[in-house]
Amino acid sequence: MTTGTTWQEANTNGAYQQALERIAQGVSAERHEIGLVLSPETAGDEFGLLEAAHNARLGNMGRQVHVRGIIEFSNYCRQDCLYCGLRRSNAKLRRYRMSPEQIVEAAAFALEFHGFGTIVLQSGEDPGYPADAIAYVVKAIRQLGPAVTLSVGQRPYEDYELWRKAGADRFLLKFETSDPNLFKELNPSTTLDERLQCLMNLRKLGYQIGTGIILGLPGQTRQMIICDLLLLKELDPEMVSVGPFIPHPGTPLGKAGATAKRDPARLIRATLRAVALSRLMVPLAHIPATTALGVIGKGSRDWVEWAGDYILKVLGDKGGSGWRASAGDWSDPRALALVCGANVIMPDVTPKVFRDSYEIYPGKAGSDGEELSGTIKSIRTMVQNLGMSIASGRGDSPKPQFTAKRCPAESRSGITGEGFGAGKEV
Numbered sequence: 531m532t533t534g535t536t537w538q539e540a541n542t543n544g545a546y547q548q549a550l551e552r553i554a555q556g557v558s559a560e561r562h563e564i565g566l567v568l569s570p571e572t573a574g575d576e577f578g579l580l581e582a583a584h585n586a587r588l589g590n591m592g593r594q595v596h597v598r599g600i601i602e603f604s605n606y607c608r609q610d611c612l613y614c615g616l617r618r619s620n621a622k623l624r625r626y627r628m629s630p631e632q633i634v635e636a637a638a639f640a641l642e643f644h645g646f647g648t649i650v651l652q653s654g655e656d657p658g659y660p661a662d663a664i665a666y667v668v669k670a671i672r673q674l675g676p677a678v679t680l681s682v683g684q685r686p687y688e689d690y691e692l693w694r695k696a697g698a699d700r701f702l703l704k705f706e707t708s709d710p711n712l713f714k715e716l717n718p719s720t721t722l723d724e725r726l727q728c729l730m731n732l733r734k735l736g737y738q739i740g741t742g743i744i745l746g747l748p749g750q751t752r753q754m755i756i757c758d759l760l761l762l763k764e765l766d767p768e769m770v771s772v773g774p775f776i777p778h779p780g781t782p783l784g785k786a787g788a789t790a791k792r793d794p795a796r797l798i799r800a801t802l803r804a805v806a807l808s809r810l811m812v813p814l815a816h817i818p819a820t821t822a823l824g825v826i827g828k829g830s831r832d833w834v835e836w837a838g839d840y841i842l843k844v845l846g847d848k849g850g851s852g853w854r855a856s857a858g859d860w861s862d863p864r865a866l867a868l869v870c871g872a873n874v875i876m877p878d879v880t881p882k883v884f885r886d887s888y889e890i891y892p893g894k895a896g897s898d899g900e901e902l903s904g905t906i907k908s909i910r911t912m913v914q915n916l917g918m919s920i921a922s923g924r925g926d927s928p929k930p931q932f933t934a935k936r937c938p939a940e941s942r943s944g945i946t947g948e949g950f951g952a953g954k955e956v
């Protein structure tokens with residue numbers, strides 16, 4: 531990457547622009563083209579990629595930003611992923627499990643502050659949470675109005691089916707990396723095939739599926755990332771998540787040796803390029819500006835000047851006065867992601883008493899009570915300053931099969947929260 535060069539001065543590369551256009555137009559996405567576009571050699575090329583993704587986002591998804599409240603209801607996990615603070619081997623983590631009633635209360639409380647069109651329910655893979663209890667929560671929250679997205683990991687087909695019948699609309703399950711060996715190394719208690727089979731099961735059951743990758747994992751190569759993007763294209767999910775790897779000190783990958791060479795500014799830019807390519811290759815997907823991106827941005831300011839150049843290029847006079855006034859004072863890379871193809875933001879609405887213990891990686895933040903209203907206010911300001919607006923409604927996939935019909939059997943009876951806590955402990 532050219533340094534010390536403004537985008538105006540930077541040359542663009544003909545081969546790069548050609549490959550970018552072919553991918554943006556959906557004409558082709560060959561490995562060598564993805565590789566080329568993923569690694570621009572000039573600031574002009576890099577900005578060209580990000581702006582193409584922004585235009586694709588505007589063309590396919592509009593100028594609106596979907597704000598989805600996320601409740602992290604249990605941090606028990608039976609898996610042992612090497613990068614995650616929730617892994618079962620992390621004995622130092624204070625474990626919690628919200629009751630079904632507490633989850634529904636938290637959702638109702640969040641909905642008082644903001645008309646969330648979607649509530650996302652996330653947990654570790656917690657066998658202590660019986661499928662019926664989750665079904666009860668799904669049904670109760672659906673009755674409050676919003677769509678419900680589940681993110682609770684790999685579970686049997688029957689569980690997915692039960693939750694779908696209870697009204698769950700969507701399911702997030704990242705495959706993390708498309709390389710089976712790296713996957714096995716980092717996730718020793720499961721396999722990539724098992725993960726992908728779960729996604730197929732969810733697809734079969736009519737969920738809007740979400741999946742994605744982690745950027746910057748130790749052992750991850752550029753070729754693997756190209757394969758990740760190709761797999762995303764092949765799966766054509768309704769939601770795509772691309773987040774940077776943040777080491778947790780209580781995990782094997784948090785050890786100094788595994789992370790010594792990390793450069794947050796480089797990782798932010800690499801993540802934004804992968805977000806942009808995801809937008810171009812899966813144009814109808816909802817793509818979040820991830821919390822992890824916001825967290826990693828706090829650890830480095832080296833990306834700020836570059837960000838200011840890009841934002842002024844892409845927004846010009848179309849942005850709000852706030853960005854023009856503070857173009858050299860970025861504090862949150864999530865705003866950048868929203869002009870590189872992302873169109874969703876997911877504030878954490880988990881009650882504060884539990885929130886800090888959902889520590890997949892350190893430094894995560896969210897809000898409730900007074901703080902939640904402050905969080906919503908700052909998101910509104912961020913969105914307005916980008917010349918965008920906050921979407922109302924559920925924010926379903928724009929694909930015809932998901933706009934034409936709603937989830938089945940919302941009237942299913944006999945689902946109760948009884949039996950909660952009776953499942954197997956981890």
Ligand code: SF4
Pocket residue numbers: 607608609610611614615616617618653654655683890
């Ligand atoms: S990444 Fe998910 S499955 Fe793996 S340990 Fe963390 S919470 Fe569990």
